[in-house]
Amino acid sequence: MDTQLKLRAKHWLDNDPDPSTRQELQVLIDTGNEEELQQRFLGRLAFGTAGLRGVVKAGPMGMNRLVVQQTSSGLGAYLKQQVSDVDTRGVVIGYDGRHDSKQFAHDAAGVLTSMGIKVYLTYKVAPTPLVAFGVTHLNAAAGIVVTASHNPPQYNGYKVYWGNGAQIIPPQDSGIAACIDRAATESINLMDLETAKANDKLIMLEDDFYxxxxxxxxxxxxxxxxxxxxxxxLSYTAMHGVGAEMAETVLADAGVTQVYSVAAQREPDGDFPTVNFPNPEEKGAMDLVIAEAQKHGAMLACANDPDADRFAVAVRTKAGDYLMLTGDQVGVLFGHYLMTHAAKNQRLTCTTIVSSSLLSKVAASMDATCLTTLTGFKWLTNVGMAEQTEDNQCVFAYEEALGYMVGSMVWDKDGLSALVAFAQLTAELASQGKTVWDRLEDIYREHGFHLNAQVSIALKPTTPNIGAYLRKKLPSVIAAKQVMSTDDISSGLRTFQDGTIEAIDLPASDVLIFKLEGGSRVIVRPSGTEPKIKCYYEVVVNMASDDSLDSVQARAQAEMDDFISAHQASLPQ
Structure with missing residues (x-):
């Protein structure tokens, strides 16, 4: 075995505080499993704007107690550099129901308190939105939530909020990452949590916080x-996560009395025994909550993901079955509803470049503003916060991956407030003898039926760089449609059909957006790490007076299928 590799593994072993991961690593050393050790010690689990996320395993490439302690030490050092009163303002820490989450949260608290930083630690599992809420509610300097959200059971993660209550953005991520790299070369101190309490450095967030x-x-x-x-x-599932207790409570507070929870998925369980993949977007994940809705003839089948920051819903049709709404459909329903009811100074909404363009059209028709940001809630909330004014408050933000910010009590996606808002929207329609489908149809009749699709295309390792290939000679026609404008987010320039150019106010990112005649659009995002690209497609089809939702959907789907195959055929193989 490579001597350097063995030395690195032994050094890690000497510092690892967890008997189970130490044993795991010792077995790899004893059996001479060089290939596996190489993978574990290839580098470090990268810290980015989403924090850390990875498989729980020994070594610097996994999520484990030593990685969490080093990350917390690096975060603490960065906070001390950037926030003069961090010691007294403190850091909020919460955690989900995965097997290691409580231990990881306690390790983070032990490291930060040993550095003299006050910690507010949840006394039990907490939905992610409560941590984001806690940062602004307690005027803390930052927040940490230990969660892997909707990832498979073997994962865990470490997500960081800044003092404004929003997820971190550059340059905070690279600044923290540099401090973590330094912390990984130093010995880490932990304060015992009882000692931290006695020294007034640890405040437990008890039920009054919830x-x-x-x-x-x-x-x-x-x-x-x-x-x-x-x-x-409505039927409801927490999907073996941490949302049920609060979800049921806030629905009852709002007067929603007909709520049927899926008992088999109600309690936190890090094994997620009844779902292959605890993500409401995955096939089969909503089966039990839809079955519960059918049993009671409920209007809605609602889900939160395991950390309760996302919201999914299937709606009963006239035929009595249940159809899942897309994230874009829920987003435009929320946007339309909130802008209809909002105060005069609540006219600002936000969405992302890969979400449907329909919200911006609805906002324009209602004398409201819709800002478009890069993908990710960190951008939606930081931009919404920066752009709102006293006269134009941010009322709503969404991304197509089932994330919604309703109001601005929490500056992140919040599946619990979204659940209440969707129940209220549905109740108002029901009081008028209407359904969610009727409202969607009204919106589509006014603005056109918008259909969105996402396709990941695997490329051969020999395929040329797609971004560079497309930029070298920007296409003027895609899928037999004229390109009206091209946005190159990497250079911040929009080029129109006639050659004129204007600036785009977005941070640089390797993304190309082609807007086509007739309202269609394709967005190309090359992967920086593997030979594949993500393509996001949108087609817009006008609804004729004799169209039903089903007929226009079928027409749009046929157009979408043709669009995707024509576009993919035009890319280098």
């Missing part, structure tokens, strides 16, 4: 539409 979030939902200006909530019936 009640503060609950009362915040109850008082939120955007959640005051109490039109006949008793008309709504």
């Amino acid at each position: 009640q503060s979030y609950r009362q915040g939902i109850k008082a939120a200006s955007v959640l005051q539409n109490h039109t006949q909530p008793e008309l709504v019936s």
Whole structure:
């Protein structure tokens, strides 16, 4: 075995505080499993704007106690550089129901308190939105939530919020990463949590903190539409996560009495025994909640993902079965609803470049503003916060991956407030003898039926760089449609059909957006790490007076299928 590799593994072993990962590593050393050790010690699990996320395993490429301690030490050092009063403002820490989450959260608290930084630690599992809420509620300098959200059971993660309550953005991520690299070369100190409490460095967030979030939902200006909530019936699943108790509570507070929780998925369980993949977007993940809805004839089948920051819903059709709404459909329903009811100074909405363009059209028709940001909630909330004014408050933000910010009590996606808002939207429609499908149809009749699709294309390792290939000679026609404009986010330039150019106000990113005649659009995002690209497609089809939702959907789907195959055929193989 390579001597350097063996030395690195032994050094790690000497510092690893966890008997189980030490044993795991010792077995690899004893059996001479060089290939596996190489993978474990190839580098470090990268810290980025989403923090850390990876498989729980020994070594610097895995999620484990030593990695969490080193990360916390690096974060603490960065906070001390950047925030003069971090010691007294403190850091909020919460965790989900995965097997290692509580231990990782306690390790983070032990490291930060040993550095003299006050920590607010949740006394039990907490939905991710409660940590984001806690940062601004307690005026903390930062927040940490230990969660792998909707990833498979073997994963865990470490997500960081800044003092504004939003996820970190550059250059905070690279600054923290540099401090983690330094911390990884130093010995790490931990303060025992009982000692930290005795020294007033550790405050446990007990039930009164959870009640503060609950009362915040109850008082939120955007959640005051109490039109006949008793008309709504819904089934609900926490998907073996941490959302059930708060979800049921805030629904009851809003007067929604017909709520049927899926008992088999109600309690936190890090093994996620009833789903292959605890992500509401995955095939089969909504099966039990839809079956529960059918049993009760409920209008809606609702889900949170395991850390309760995302919201998914299937809606009963006239035929009595249930159809899942896409993230874009929920997003435009929320946007339309909130802008209809919002105060005069709540006219700002945000969405991402890969989400449907329909929200911006609805906003324009309602004399409101829709900002478009790079992909990710970190951009939506930081931009929404920066752009809002006293006269134009941010009322809503969404991304197509089932993330919604309803109001601005929490500056991140929040599946719990979204659940309440969707129940209220449905109740108001029911009081008028209408359904969610009727509202969607009204929106489509006014603005066109918008269909969106995402396709990942695997490329051969020999395929030339797609971004460079497309930029060298920008296409003027895609899938037999004229290209009206091309946005190159890497250079910040928009080029129109006639050759004129204007600047785009977005951070540089390797993304190309082609807007085509007739309202179609394709977005190309090359992967920086593997030979594949992600393509996001949108087609817009006008609804004729004799069209039904089904008929226009079928027409749009046929157009989408042709569009995708023609575009993919035009790319170098």
